[in-house]
Amino acid sequence: GPGQSSLGRLREFHFDKLKIDRAFVSSILEDRPSEHIIRAILAMCEGLGMDVVAEGIEEEAQADRLVQFGCAGGQGYLFGKPVDADATLGYLRDSYRGALRAKAI
Numbered sequence: 001g002p003g004q005s006s007l008g009r010l011r012e013f014h015f016d017k018l019k020i021d022r023a024f025v026s027s028i029l030e031d032r033p034s035e036h037i038i039r040a041i042l043a044m045c046e047g048l049g050m051d052v053v054a055e056g057i058e059e060e061a062q063a064d065r066l067v068q069f070g071c072a073g074g075q076g077y078l079f080g081k082p083v084d085a086d087a088t089l090g091y092l093r094d095s096y097r098g099a100l101r102a103k104a105i
Contacts, residue, residue, distance in 0.1 A: 010048070018045050020071070022056020028065050035065075042070050 020041055027034045038054070045052045054066050057076030066074060083091075 017051045020054040025054050025056045039069055
């Protein structure tokens with residue numbers, strides 16, 4: 001109705017990535033409406049040239065289903081627990097050092 005948000009307003013915003021909320025992802029395996037909503041979001045984003053990230057992926061089966069639907073980006077406990085900036089920096093440093101050692105051999 002008047003004054004309410006509409007899908008047409010998406011054209012007014014300039015963003016290139018959209019996140020699919022964990023509420024849809026968590027029920028993708030047993031809830032057909034969630035599956036249809038995710039498919040619709042993916043189709044819309046493909047048409048608009050937007051990247052998509054599904055959040056809250058906790059099970060391999062959820063990740064498999066999302067990939068089957070064409071979702072290329074995901075985050076969640078299946079891939080790793082959240083860490084602070086210092087832990088991330090340490091991980092990147094260690095990975096970089098390991099890559100350098102492998103190239104030197």
